[in-house]
Amino acid sequence: MEYLSNDKLLIVGAGGMIGSNMVQSALMLGLTPNICLYDIYEPGVHGVFDEIQQCAFAGANVTYTVNPEEAFTGAKYIISSGGAPRKDGMTREDLLKGNCQIAAEFGDNIKKYCPEVEHVVVIFNPADVTALTALIHSGLKPNQLTSLAALDSTRLQQALALEFGVQQDKVTGAHTYGGHGEQMAVFASQVKVDGKPLSEMGLSAERWEEIKHHTVQGGSNIIKLRGRSSFQSPAYNAVKMIEAAMGGEKFTLPAGCYVNCDKCGFKNVMMAMPSTIDKTGVHFVEPAGTEEEMASLAKSYEHLCKMRDEIVELGIVPPVAEWKEMNPNL
Numbered sequence: 001m002e003y004l005s006n007d008k009l010l011i012v013g014a015g016g017m018i019g020s021n022m023v024q025s026a027l028m029l030g031l032t033p034n035i036c037l038y039d040i041y042e043p044g045v046h047g048v049f050d051e052i053q054q055c056a057f058a059g060a061n062v063t064y065t066v067n068p069e070e071a072f073t074g075a076k077y078i079i080s081s082g083g084a085p086r087k088d089g090m091t092r093e094d095l096l097k098g099n100c101q102i103a104a105e106f107g108d109n110i111k112k113y114c115p116e117v118e119h120v121v122v123i124f125n126p127a128d129v130t131a132l133t134a135l136i137h138s139g140l141k142p143n144q145l146t147s148l149a150a151l152d153s154t155r156l157q158q159a160l161a162l163e164f165g166v167q168q169d170k171v172t173g174a175h176t177y178g179g180h181g182e183q184m185a186v187f188a189s190q191v192k193v194d195g196k197p198l199s200e201m202g203l204s205a206e207r208w209e210e211i212k213h214h215t216v217q218g219g220s221n222i223i224k225l226r227g228r229s230s231f232q233s234p235a236y237n238a239v240k241m242i243e244a245a246m247g248g249e250k251f252t253l254p255a256g257c258y259v260n261c262d263k264c265g266f267k268n269v270m271m272a273m274p275s276t277i278d279k280t281g282v283h284f285v286e287p288a289g290t291e292e293e294m295a296s297l298a299k300s301y302e303h304l305c306k307m308r309d310e311i312v313e314l315g316i317v318p319p320v321a322e323w324k325e326m327n328p329n330l
Contacts, residue, residue, distance in 0.1 A: 001058040005032045005246045007118070010075040012106065013082030014064065015044025017228070018123065021235035022079055023048065027057045031243055037064035038071035039082070072113035077246060079238050080106055080134075083124025095125050096307060100316045103130040107137025115139060119245035119281065122256075123148040123238045127180045129307045131256055132270040136317045141329045143281030147256030149272035150237045151230070152176040152184055154253070155218035159211045160193060164201060170194040175254050176215065177272045177287050178300025184272070185297040186212045189290050244277040251277040257284050260330070268320050268330075269304045 009026060013019040014037035023035060037052075039045035049064040065071050072078075083099040103122065110117060120140065122131035131147035138145065153175045161168040173190035188208065191198035203211075214221065222230045237253070244251035254272040261267070264286050273284035287297060311317050323330045 001030060001033075003030050003033050003059070004243065004248050005076075006034060007032055007076035007246070008034045008036060008074050009242065010036045010038060010071055010078045010114075012038050012071070012078060012080035013124070014048055015039035015041050016081060017231035018081040018235045018238075020048040020051070021231055022081065022239050023052055023062070024055070025236050025239040026242075027052070027055070027060055027062075029239060029243060029248075031239070031246060031248070032077075033057075033059045033061045035060070035062050036071055036075065037062065038066070038068070039064075040066055042066050068109050069113055072109045075114045076116070076118045077242050078110070078114075078117060078120045079123065079242055080120070081123050081234070081238070082106065083130060096129060096310065097314060097316075099124055099126070099130050100133045100311050100314070103133035104137050104316050107134040107139075110134070110138040110140065118144065119242065119277075120145045121148065121238050121241045121245075122146070123234050125180070126307065127256055128270045128304055129311055132258070132308060133311060133317055135258055135270070136323055136327050136330065139327045139329065141281070142258035142260075143283065145258070146241060146275075146277060146282045147180065147270055148234055148238055148241070149176070149180045149256040150241075150251075150253035151233055152180060152186075152215060152218065152254075152272070154233065154237070156186060156211070156215040159214055160191065160198070163203070163207070163211065164193050166194050175274070177254060177274070178297050179304050180256060180272060181303075182216055183300045183303040184216060185289075185293060185300045186215055187287070187289050187293050189293060190288065241277055245279065245281065247279040255282055255284075257282045258330075259284065261286070265298075266301050268323070269301065269308055271301065271304055 009032050045064045127147040135145045157171045157174040160171045172192050176184045176186050178185040255275045256270050259266045275284040
């Protein structure tokens with residue numbers, strides 16, 4: 001089997017459903033034969049290792065460990081789903097304190113064991129602040145670390161495709177920006193359905209509000225239907241993000257990235273933006289939208305600032321003015 005790269009890919013949280021799906025997706029897409037599975041729960045990660053070995057991927061060199069030094073050393077690419085799962089009745093923000101402490105340790109392990117890593121994708125919730133925490137602690141450059149945000153956009157795309165009875169890839173420009181949570185900003189002005197602007201599709205304001213609500217509650221809907229949080233869709237999207245960073249197909253759905261932009265008016269947060277991930281990292285541009293959409297984005301940004309300030313108050317990250325002491329690249 002021909003692989004895109006021979007570099008070491010580390011999957012953190014590999015013993016869970018998202019992690020195990022990421023391992024399988026990475027091998028099926030032929031990203032690299034050299035994949036390390038890391039988890040703190042040995043029976044779980046051991047079981048995933050056995051299952052992957054029993055798939056018999058040609059040329060695969062899969063290993064597993066519960067030792068962070070062994071896991072992180074030599075890793076060139078990392079995807080982490082290593083946080084606590086979201087349960088029924090919980091918002092992403094409910095997970096903030098515990099998962100940000102996990103993210104701080106994750107970033108410390110990167111700085112200690114693999115400072116030469118090329119790209120990191122963080123997908124455990126609340127992803128905006130766990131990724132920000134990991135970035136501050138890791139010492140990486142902002143373009144080297146992204147968080148999963150595309151899932152909100154693909155949920156919006158799916159809802160519109162079902163609404164108009166078209167193939168999902170016929171819906172373009174269906175994007176959400178800002179936070180990966182209940183305060184996300186859902187944009188309609190750039191959407192086209194089979195090439196036709198959404199504004200010309202006869203969608204009522206009431207129905208659009210219902211679609212927006214369904215998009216925002218997409219994660220909760222999966223929990224209600226399946227009895228557990230999403231795992232296939234976040235796993236696949238995360239692997240496609242790391243594939244792009246490895247030099248494969250560019251990833252053009254919104255990614256959560258570090259934004260400190262005077263022109264945009266957004267400072268010192270991780271947030272979903274119009275972005276591209278390629279071999280050189282993640283790059284974003286300023287969103288374009290209606291006055292109402294931009295106001296919604298500003299509101300989402302304010303919410304992200306509050307969550308950021310909360311983890312500062314908890315002592316998980318230092319005050320913004322001191323970030324450069326921990327990470328000179330910020």
